[in-house]
Amino acid sequence: MVLTMIRDIAAHVGKEVKLGGWLYNKRSSGKIQFLQIRDGSGFIQGVLVKSQVSPEVWENANRLTQESSLYVRGTVRQDDRAPSGYELDVTDIEIIQVADEYPIALKEHGVEFLMDHRHLWIRSPRQQAILRIRAEIIRAIQDYLNRNGFTLVDPPILTPSSCEGTTTLFHTKYFDEDAYLTQSGQLYMEAAAMALGRVYSFGPTFRAEKSKTRRHLIEFWMIEPEMAFVDHEGNMKIQEELVSHVVQHVLNHCRQELETIGRDIAPLERVKPPFPRITYDEAVELLNKEGFEFEWGEDFGAPHETKIAESFDRPVFITHYPTEIKAFYMKPDPNRPEVVLGADLIAPEGYGEIIGGSQRIDDPQLLEQRFQEHKLPREAYQWYMDLRKYGTVPHSGFGLGLERTVAWICGLDHVRETIPFPRMLNRLYP
Numbered sequence: 001m002v003l004t005m006i007r008d009i010a011a012h013v014g015k016e017v018k019l020g021g022w023l024y025n026k027r028s029s030g031k032i033q034f035l036q037i038r039d040g041s042g043f044i045q046g047v048l049v050k051s052q053v054s055p056e057v058w059e060n061a062n063r064l065t066q067e068s069s070l071y072v073r074g075t076v077r078q079d080d081r082a083p084s085g086y087e088l089d090v091t092d093i094e095i096i097q098v099a100d101e102y103p104i105a106l107k108e109h110g111v112e113f114l115m116d117h118r119h120l121w122i123r124s125p126r127q128q129a130i131l132r133i134r135a136e137i138i139r140a141i142q143d144y145l146n147r148n149g150f151t152l153v154d155p156p157i158l159t160p161s162s163c164e165g166t167t168t169l170f171h172t173k174y175f176d177e178d179a180y181l182t183q184s185g186q187l188y189m190e191a192a193a194m195a196l197g198r199v200y201s202f203g204p205t206f207r208a209e210k211s212k213t214r215r216h217l218i219e220f221w222m223i224e225p226e227m228a229f230v231d232h233e234g235n236m237k238i239q240e241e242l243v244s245h246v247v248q249h250v251l252n253h254c255r256q257e258l259e260t261i262g263r264d265i266a267p268l269e270r271v272k273p274p275f276p277r278i279t280y281d282e283a284v285e286l287l288n289k290e291g292f293e294f295e296w297g298e299d300f301g302a303p304h305e306t307k308i309a310e311s312f313d314r315p316v317f318i319t320h321y322p323t324e325i326k327a328f329y330m331k332p333d334p335n336r337p338e339v340v341l342g343a344d345l346i347a348p349e350g351y352g353e354i355i356g357g358s359q360r361i362d363d364p365q366l367l368e369q370r371f372q373e374h375k376l377p378r379e380a381y382q383w384y385m386d387l388r389k390y391g392t393v394p395h396s397g398f399g400l401g402l403e404r405t406v407a408w409i410c411g412l413d414h415v416r417e418t419i420p421f422p423r424m425l426n427r428l429y430p
Helices: 006-012 055-063 111-118 125-147 186-196 232-253 255-260 280-289 302-309 364-373 378-389 402-410
Strands: 017-027 032-038 041-047 069-078 086-097 169-176 177-181 197-208 218-228 278-279 316-319 336-338 340-345 352-359 396-402
Touching: 006 041, 017 086, 032 055, 032 069, 041 055, 055 086, 086 340, 111 197, 125 197, 125 218, 125 232, 125 255, 125 402, 169 396, 186 197, 186 218, 186 378, 186 396, 218 232, 218 402, 232 255, 232 316, 232 340, 232 352, 232 402, 278 280, 280 302, 280 316, 302 316, 302 352, 340 364, 340 402, 352 402, 364 378, 396 402
Parallel strands: 041 086, 278 316
Antiparallel strands: 017 032, 017 069, 032 041, 069 086, 169 177, 197 218, 218 396, 316 340, 340 352, 352 396
16 A cells, blocks of 8 residues: 555545554553654544454554654544544554654753754654744745746855955865855855846855854855846845745745744734835934934844834834945945945844845945955955956845744744754754
8 A cells, every 4th residue: 555645634534544654642541542643744643442453453552652653554534623634543553663762752841952852853843843834935935036037056165265254254174275164155146147147046154153142053044146237226125025925925835834833923914015124324313212322333233123123013124234334245325435235134023134135346446445445365356356347237135044034934932943953152963
């Protein structure tokens, strides 16, 4: 008999099926055993009646421990009281393995214990739901970009230099040369945009920041689109369309998962364009009115972003940051060079920045000036300078942090639950 997946069980009501799975939980009322079975695609309750099966099958059920693996046969029955809407009247059990005593019992455990057992923790319903939502977010991002003329391009992970001129880089040796793990594929995406027009990368990035906040990971995934012939305003329009598409996709395809993790979806239902926009100047004024002692020229921290976001019912763009606190490649506003044509997109509900973007400098002389001001090694960036020598055009781009986006959409307390195996300041295991 061909294996059936639990997610497809509705198509087999009244029929006998065979499932392969693991025992999540078990309870008994003496002559009836209730087996909670999962197979990776979903959960279903198997009902085993002692008088209706052989002694061998009944004993096999008795032997099962949490996370034991098995094949089970039975007839699918619709039951509106069941969480999935269906149950399985079990007729046969074939044990693959009786599992050892499972470390993660069905009770509360401390975070560090769960993180030490992350390879097992991801089997739980909540963690499965989060990872499914993550997968749908990725699907929605790629769907939007692919349908809007973007080409996926893969930048290198090993690079000879920093993208943003910072010191938060992981150093390694590349034979006899120094190399670094990438902190962004953006510069390479700019080169690709000059060839293909609209491009995006999707891959891991690394920041050697000694941060322990709930928003930070050492290794995380970024989606980085770059677009030729798109200005600052056009850049923000694409960002809000993308984010809105992703949120609505999750609402349409992940209702059960959102319910499993207890996410209030009302705030998500409001995420539709256009998003509000405020300037950095206006944000500073807002913060000072709210009792923060904040000076023009400082960068916003988590408390500042949270306070700003409280004034809006959906993500908000903060535009025109001071040039001095932004990356060397961001284009200054021609009408006010002390600020850049860039924006950060701040998620509501205290989740902070999920996108940073800007129009890029396209003037060769100005970029040369920036190189000197930031003391960047010319030899490592000569190829990047070439992009302004051979057909420079106005262009823009942005980077969307996947894990922060997942944390916001899922309503999670910490980004550690947004990625299968998080890498944090003091965690490289498992």
